[in-house]
Amino acid sequence: MNPSAVETIELLSGASSPRPLFVLLHDAGGTALDMLDLGNRLGDAFAEAAVLIPEGLNLPADASGSTDALTPEVRALADFLRLQQQRFNVLQSDTALLGFGAGARLALALSDAHDGLAGRVLAFGGCYAARPAKAPRLTTLHFLHGQNDPVVPVARIRHDFAHLMELGADATLDVASTLAHELHPALMDQAVTRLQTCVPLRFWKAL
Numbered sequence: 001m002n003p004s005a006v007e008t009i010e011l012l013s014g015a016s017s018p019r020p021l022f023v024l025l026h027d028a029g030g031t032a033l034d035m036l037d038l039g040n041r042l043g044d045a046f047a048e049a050a051v052l053i054p055e056g057l058n059l060p061a062d063a064s065g066s067t068d069a070l071t072p073e074v075r076a077l078a079d080f081l082r083l084q085q086q087r088f089n090v091l092q093s094d095t096a097l098l099g100f101g102a103g104a105r106l107a108l109a110l111s112d113a114h115d116g117l118a119g120r121v122l123a124f125g126g127c128y129a130a131r132p133a134k135a136p137r138l139t140t141l142h143f144l145h146g147q148n149d150p151v152v153p154v155a156r157i158r159h160d161f162a163h164l165m166e167l168g169a170d171a172t173l174d175v176a177s178t179l180a181h182e183l184h185p186a187l188m189d190q191a192v193t194r195l196q197t198c199v200p201l202r203f204w205k206a207l
Helices: 033-046 069-086 102-113 152-169 185-197 201-206
Strands: 008-012 022-025 050-054 095-100 120-126 140-146 171-176
Touching: 008 033, 022 033, 022 069, 022 102, 033 050, 033 185, 050 069, 069 095, 069 102, 069 140, 095 102, 102 120, 120 185, 140 152, 140 185, 152 171, 171 185
Parallel strands: 022 050, 022 095, 095 120, 120 140, 140 171
Antiparallel strands: 008 050
16 A cells, blocks of 8 residues: 555644644544544644544454554554654654554554554554554553443453553553443543643653
8 A cells, every 4th residue: 555645634733843643543444534523622632733534544344363464554554654754754752643443453553563653552442453462662552442342342451451561561541431332522532631641651761
């Protein structure tokens, strides 16, 4: 896939040097428009941000197995991110990748294969296709999930999160008690809060 040919919704602030760069990945069977509400919230909260929502840059609904099995999709996303970082002159640490469902699985696979290519990954209603063997050192992970999600059971997320904590990951988990598999405003608002208030652990360690 040619990363420059990916059809993309762009919400640009007009800033000469936009910061941060947000890339949003929709669920399998969805479209970029499904992520527009989240994109608008990010644009409102971060006045100088660039928000990109690519169409079809995703995993199949039944994607599973190791990260190696997802190599073509992960490579396509990595190429797209690098192209946009170069285009906007944005550091990897100032890049955040947000995905819903299968989009979240792809974002997590990217963080596993290319640690630090995005400084943050936010996974809505999604989990790893395969539990990682190591924690990312340069990427902060934020999981946002519905307690009643029938697609990705919350127990799976809690087990993955506990595993990441054992590996020493910099990660957070927010579970909404009344929600199912949905990109709900409550989760979107919490994502904005996490982005605004959570200082990555690697920055504290550098002090």
